[in-house]
Amino acid sequence: MSRGGRIMKPFATLLDRLVLTPSRNGKLTLLADYFRDTPDPDRGYGLAALAGTLDLKGVKPALLKELALERLDAVLFQYSYDYVGDLAETIALVWDGGGKERVAEGGQPRLGEVVARMNALGRTEVRGAVRDLLDHLDHSSRFAFLKLATGGLRIGVSARLAKQALAQMSGRDVTEIETLWHGLEPPYVSLFSWLEGRAEKPVLASPAIFHSVMLANPVEEGDLEKLDPADYAAEWKWDGIRVQMSSHGGTKKLYSRSGDDISGAFPDVIAAINFEGVVDGELLVGGTARSNSATRTFSDLQQRLNRKTVNARMLADYPAFVRAYDLLFEGGQDIRAQTFLARRERLTGLIDKAPHDRFDLSALVPFNDWDTLDRLRIAPPDPVIEGVMIKRKDSVYQAGRLKGPWFKWKRDPFNVDAVMMYAQRGHGKRSSYYSDFTFGVWADGEEGEQLVPVGKAYFGFTDAELEVLDKFVRDNTVERFGPVRAVRAEPGFGFVLEVAFEGINRSTRHKSGVAMRFPRIARLRTDKLPRDADKLSTLMAMMDAAAPPVEKA
Amino acid sequence: MKPEALLHPTPAGLFCPPGQFYVDPVRPVERALVTHGHSDHARAGHGHVLATRQTLDIMALRYGVDFAGAGQAAEFGEAVTVNGVTVTFHPAGHVLGSAQIAIEKDGLRIVVSGDYKRGIDPTCAPFSPVACDVFITEATFGLPVFHHPDPKTETKKLLASLLQFPERTHLVGAYALGKAQRVIRLIRDCGYDQPIYIHGALQKLCDYYAGQGIELGELRPATLEKSNPAAFHGAIVVGPPSAFQDRWARRFNEPLISFASGWMMVRQRAKQGGVELPLVISDHCDWPELLETITEIAPSEVWVTHGREEALVRWCEMQGIPAKPLHLVGYEDEGD
Numbered sequence: 001m002s003r004g005g006r007i008m009k010p011f012a013t014l015l016d017r018l019v020l021t022p023s024r025n026g027k028l029t030l031l032a033d034y035f036r037d038t039p040d041p042d043r044g045y046g047l048a049a050l051a052g053t054l055d056l057k058g059v060k061p062a063l064l065k066e067l068a069l070e071r072l073d074a075v076l077f078q079y080s081y082d083y084v085g086d087l088a089e090t091i092a093l094v095w096d097g098g099g100k101e102r103v104a105e106g107g108q109p110r111l112g113e114v115v116a117r118m119n120a121l122g123r124t125e126v127r128g129a130v131r132d133l134l135d136h137l138d139h140s141s142r143f144a145f146l147k148l149a150t151g152g153l154r155i156g157v158s159a160r161l162a163k164q165a166l167a168q169m170s171g172r173d174v175t176e177i178e179t180l181w182h183g184l185e186p187p188y189v190s191l192f193s194w195l196e197g198r199a200e201k202p203v204l205a206s207p208a209i210f211h212s213v214m215l216a217n218p219v220e221e222g223d224l225e226k227l228d229p230a231d232y233a234a235e236w237k238w239d240g241i242r243v244q245m246s247s248h249g250g251t252k253k254l255y256s257r258s259g260d261d262i263s264g265a266f267p268d269v270i271a272a273i274n275f276e277g278v279v280d281g282e283l284l285v286g287g288t289a290r291s292n293s294a295t296r297t298f299s300d301l302q303q304r305l306n307r308k309t310v311n312a313r314m315l316a317d318y319p320a321f322v323r324a325y326d327l328l329f330e331g332g333q334d335i336r337a338q339t340f341l342a343r344r345e346r347l348t349g350l351i352d353k354a355p356h357d358r359f360d361l362s363a364l365v366p367f368n369d370w371d372t373l374d375r376l377r378i379a380p381p382d383p384v385i386e387g388v389m390i391k392r393k394d395s396v397y398q399a400g401r402l403k404g405p406w407f408k409w410k411r412d413p414f415n416v417d418a419v420m421m422y423a424q425r426g427h428g429k430r431s432s433y434y435s436d437f438t439f440g441v442w443a444d445g446e447e448g449e450q451l452v453p454v455g456k457a458y459f460g461f462t463d464a465e466l467e468v469l470d471k472f473v474r475d476n477t478v479e480r481f482g483p484v485r486a487v488r489a490e491p492g493f494g495f496v497l498e499v500a501f502e503g504i505n506r507s508t509r510h511k512s513g514v515a516m517r518f519p520r521i522a523r524l525r526t527d528k529l530p531r532d533a534d535k536l537s538t539l540m541a542m543m544d545a546a547a548p549p550v551e552k553a
Numbered sequence: 554m555k556p557e558a559l560l561h562p563t564p565a566g567l568f569c570p571p572g573q574f575y576v577d578p579v580r581p582v583e584r585a586l587v588t589h590g591h592s593d594h595a596r597a598g599h600g601h602v603l604a605t606r607q608t609l610d611i612m613a614l615r616y617g618v619d620f621a622g623a624g625q626a627a628e629f630g631e632a633v634t635v636n637g638v639t640v641t642f643h644p645a646g647h648v649l650g651s652a653q654i655a656i657e658k659d660g661l662r663i664v665v666s667g668d669y670k671r672g673i674d675p676t677c678a679p680f681s682p683v684a685c686d687v688f689i690t691e692a693t694f695g696l697p698v699f700h701h702p703d704p705k706t707e708t709k710k711l712l713a714s715l716l717q718f719p720e721r722t723h724l725v726g727a728y729a730l731g732k733a734q735r736v737i738r739l740i741r742d743c744g745y746d747q748p749i750y751i752h753g754a755l756q757k758l759c760d761y762y763a764g765q766g767i768e769l770g771e772l773r774p775a776t777l778e779k780s781n782p783a784a785f786h787g788a789i790v791v792g793p794p795s796a797f798q799d800r801w802a803r804r805f806n807e808p809l810i811s812f813a814s815g816w817m818m819v820r821q822r823a824k825q826g827g828v829e830l831p832l833v834i835s836d837h838c839d840w841p842e843l844l845e846t847i848t849e850i851a852p853s854e855v856w857v858t859h860g861r862e863e864a865l866v867r868w869c870e871m872q873g874i875p876a877k878p879l880h881l882v883g884y885e886d887e888g889d
Contacts, residue, residue, distance in 0.1 A: 022827060093819070096700070
């Protein structure tokens with residue numbers, strides 16, 4: 001083996017320690033130390049892995065699973081995966097078939113070498129190369145490599161935290177790093193050179209890249225009373241998806257709020273872009289306000305989402321448009337440091353000249369005091385509005401979710417009392433708990449009232465509540481189907497959950513005929529018996545009330 | 554005789570109709586055979602208990618001397634007849650006093666192994682394989698992801714951490730019966746001869762182990778004098794894991810939480826428990842040991858009691874060994 005030093009190891013060690021370090025400051029220190037002490041290009045690939053920008057071509061989860069299945073029965077593999085809750089860790093653990101760990105002679109390969117090698121290989125060679133690599137890595141390094149390849153490290157480190165560590169290591173402002181971020185690529189050599197003061201700040205090739213978006217915090221108890229309403233502007237919060245349009249030198253792109261390029265699915269929007277700059281807005285289906293047609297529901301928008309291409313029929317039946325919220329770049333000029341009102345003035349001019357059927361401006365909602373705004377929020381004038389956004393008039397556009405400048409104040413969610421029917425182990429840090437719950441409500445069946453499942457929720461509860469839920473599942477399992485447990489759910493005995501959700505739609509895929517949006521467990525109703533839970537007809541009525549028929553434009 | 558006629562699961566536990574006794578019953582019964590002293594297997598309130606001397610002693614320590622109407626000590630390898638059924642206890646290697654129980658009638662032999670392990674453990678008698686028609690096994694770590702490393706290598710991690718963080722109190726979580734004494738003994742076998750501090754919940758059992766000739770070195774109670782908060786700098790404190798969530802743990806200086814358990818094999822488990830230093834030390838079989846044991850004993854049938862039974866049943870079926878889960882309730886799914 002001539003694979004150099006033990007350089008996969010620092011990254012593997014970093015992952016091992018990050019997993020077990022609960023405190024944010026502890027993680028920052030570990031990350032900053034890693035970035036400082038690890039040479040290029042390894043640290044850049046490490047950064048990419050942490051920030052979710054590393055792509056090992058050809059090494060995909062499906063291939064890794066196939067390799068694992070070469071040595072382990074598929075059913076046993078599935079049981080293992082259900083238990084561990086993490087593909088990379090499962091494969092790392094079962095790889096030796098339970099044999100004792102071997103440490104390879106000649107040490108471990110460098111992270112940079114591994115990435116370069118994997119990306120240089122042809123499709124047919126990758127399989128053998130990955131198998132060979134996994135055989136020669138020690139347990140920690142194998143886990144680290146698998147994590148790189150499967151993406152989504154789930155180790156409690158966000159891209160934001162990694163950038164903060166870069167800021168901590170270099171003394172630079174994290175906003176400066178965010179501004180550059182989407183214009184750079186792994187292994188980020190120019191970024192590190194600049195951070196270490198050895199080179200000038202990298203120059204972005206094109207501003208038609210994605211720029212990290214500014215996010216709002218939910219309004220919490222007592223937040224607003226400290227604030228002067230005169231300092232803030234309000235807009236409706238529309239129930240579409242947040243997007244960014246980026247247009248420069250003839251290159252036009254539409255990005256989701258996480259930076260995925262979704263241009264391919266929205267040729268109607270792309271073709272209509274007649275401006276240069278970067279616009280933040282809400283992608284919706286229907287017609288713009290200034291073409292006097294209705295904004296259609298999220299379920300209509302869903303027809304257009306998650307597609308690579310789109311046909312003429314779709315384009316005609318579900319026309320997309322963007323309701324503009326903000327302007328980040330005007331032409332090539334970065335105006336993010338200007339105030340919200342100043343940016344909005346420029347945005348108004350830009351949208352005014354843009355095609356009226358594809359773009360409109362998100363209207364300001366006039367208000368003088370928080371009570372007025374509260375009333376508007378609770379009873380908005382359009383069913384596709386899900387609340388209000390509150391933005392400080394002098395706020396600059398800062399990537400991330402800072403507390404203070406922007407708030408979201410949503411319409412209160414729907415609530416039903418439902419009965420726990422099935423439970424499954426969670427994933428990641430929840431893998432030892434039954435934390436994914438399928439719940440049902442009562443419906444008329446052939447043998448009288450019976451429970452029909454209406455949704456699944458896996459968050460909303462506290463850790464202490466999870467203990468209670470988990471214990472109920474363990475003590476009241478009546479049947480098991482692989483990883484799924486059916487629990488006792490009878491009129492006189494069972495567990496009632498108050499489920500909150502954002503919306504409800506008809507669904508042909510679910511047996512009950514309804515599909516909830518963002519269902520979560522709002523409260524444990526240990527004070528109620530299953531017979532007190534809601535009926536399917538209640539949900540049906542909510543659906544009718546929530547989504548009045550919309551005339552098609 | 555069909556094996557199910559000799560032994561079958563009931564809500565109270567495994568029941569032997571001809572012998573009129575239960576094995577490790579989870580509810581109070583008239584006559585109980587108990588494999589070992591862990592509280593989910595050994596419960597108080599039975600009319601009559603047959604168990605090893607050490608298991609009886611441990612039950613008395615935990616529940617008081619009146620834990621049952623009557624106790625009868627079983628010797629390893631000596632047959633006892635209970636209502637015409639022959640019963641023999643054999644070492645299981647799990648904790649001090651732990652036994653497998655062979656139940657025999659009309660040429661049919663069923664072995665209830667209780668909890669067991671195959672790894673080296675100087676604190677109890679090693680598992681001895683017993684030929685049988687039906688082997689009843691646990692499956693606590695019955696998944697291919699579990700392969701426990703050498704416990705001494707794990708213990709050395711603790712000692713290495715003590716050198717790296719000499720200021721921090723190292724709190725080692727270990728279940729009070731068996732694991733705690735094994736970990737203390739491992740620490741001694743790795744050459745550590747400083748006093749080890751123990752939580753009050755371990756005192757009686759550690760004393761008992763020492764009295765049974767298991768050398769644990771100098772143990773001191775982990776009670777803190779208010780005047781001297783520096784007392785536990787760089788010390789090893791062993792206690793039940795439950796105590797670490799408690800105010801009890803906060804009295805120590807920058808405590809470094811460690812946990813000795815087979816579950817520590819899975820990173821996310823360790824993370825969840827707030828464990829900084831996971832030590833994979835288990836008193837149960839790992840996956841390879843379960844497979845080895847079944848292969849070695851070569852029973853004509855395998856029944857699986859608790860844990861990840863579906864995977865072990867699957868493996869048996871792949872080997873052509875008839876197997877079924879017993880779906881017993883009441884045993885700690887996650888106890889190790």
